[in-house]
Amino acid sequence: MKALRIATLSLLSVFAPGCALLSAATSGNPGAIKAEADRVAALGANAKAYAEGLCDPMLKQEVGFDEERAIGGVVGVQLISESGHLFLEGLAEKDPAKLNETLAKKEAVTLPDGAINDLTAYVSIVGRNLARYSSRPDLPWTFAVIKNDTVNAFSAPGGYVVVTTALLKKITNEAQLAGVLGHEIGHVVHKHSLIKYRDAKHKQCIAANYAAHLIEHGGPNSPATAELAKFAKKFEGKVDLDKEKDAGFIKFIMKVLIGLLQSANDKESEFQTDKTGLELLVFAGYDASEYEKFLVSLGSQGGGIGASHPSTEDRVAKLKAAREGDLKDFATGTAKPDTAKAFAPLAGSK
């Protein structure tokens, strides 16, 4: 896949208007055409080797927490801006830069008391309690509710977990909510999106440095190549997205990352996630069967030949088997607190 993309980039560059190969082709001299084609091919091969040499170590380097939280925040901004507004009230300041200045001065950024904000507080307490049973108990876990009529939940690196108002309306008790939050915590714990970020960063490092190397060595220089090449120096040394001030560079990474995030996690990743989610649910003392009931209430999803995700039926069967089998000594909790009071503000929302 990588080779195909590089080949595509190379061809786009080679056949850009005004390039040497085009000049040779229009000259009608077969010898000149072949010589130029050979030169460009050699340049491309060198550029590929150069870019891979520079960028491949990135695939072995674990992303640190600061960078993880930074990309989580950027992904959160993108997802929330595309999906609606958080279910909050009383936001006095709308400028995030001013809010961060306030925090830097050690002054509080607070929301007023009220049922709507209490709902998020409730989800946060349920989620943060679950996270304490995970292998990453001390992340700055941030749980949020978004106004949206699609029944779903998502997570972002660094500890962000968001559930929709539509999903909360389907939930009948806290054990079901905990099941959903536990699953999302699992994705963060296992760094599924963070691994995709690392891949996105690597792909863009290759693209930028391939283009820069071509230009530097007299290769074709199209506007597209120049656009890629301008980010090459960003990958020299450590890429520290945590302190990045160039929005163009963040977008350069995000362009690939969003595509990767939109592809489903593989079955092994989902296996890990359900395992972790069930563990959290069970050890916290919830009636873990409630999560299975919740999944059933959503109806069939996934499955089928070639599907990357298993069907709901398979999921529920395996969760039940684990709960009644391997986890039977622990899955003795009966807690399923009522959510009616906490969820009351949802009645007035879409």
Add this chain to the structure above:
Amino acid sequence: MKRLYGAVAAAALLGASGAWAVKVGDNLYIKAKGVKLLKEAKATGAPIGKELNVGDAVVWKGPDAKDKTFHQVEVGGKSGFVLMSSLSPNKPSPEIPETGKPPMDAKAFASSGAATKALTPAGVTYAKDGDNPSTTAAAAEIIYVEQHNIAKGTPTAIAAKAKELGGGK
């Protein structure tokens, strides 16, 4: 009401599951501060030895025959009981604080202040680029909700929730 963002969200609730087991003799980990190892499987049982703390490994011996909310464990050569809700199958993992730096153990990370980290400058830069009102609003909402989580999801509130569910801390 906007459409929920693409397949990122659609993927989130879909998943798989499989089998695994904690076996007698395996390690479990203490997930709260100041957990007492009790002589008997009851809350009023006499404490044995020093209190256990977050991340301490204990050897699991099985649930109590009469009250399955208590499990027998061994630690430091002593055997006793703790509430199951004070146990976790997951050892707190080391965290790499900054890309390229060595990992720090979970206890050091916990006291590093990471748990109060707000939306980073990168998030704000990305949000404010091009004066896009929807990304700017989203960034502000994230900062508010981060601070609301910190203000309301306090250790005291979380301990109260844990107690409500399973009696532990």
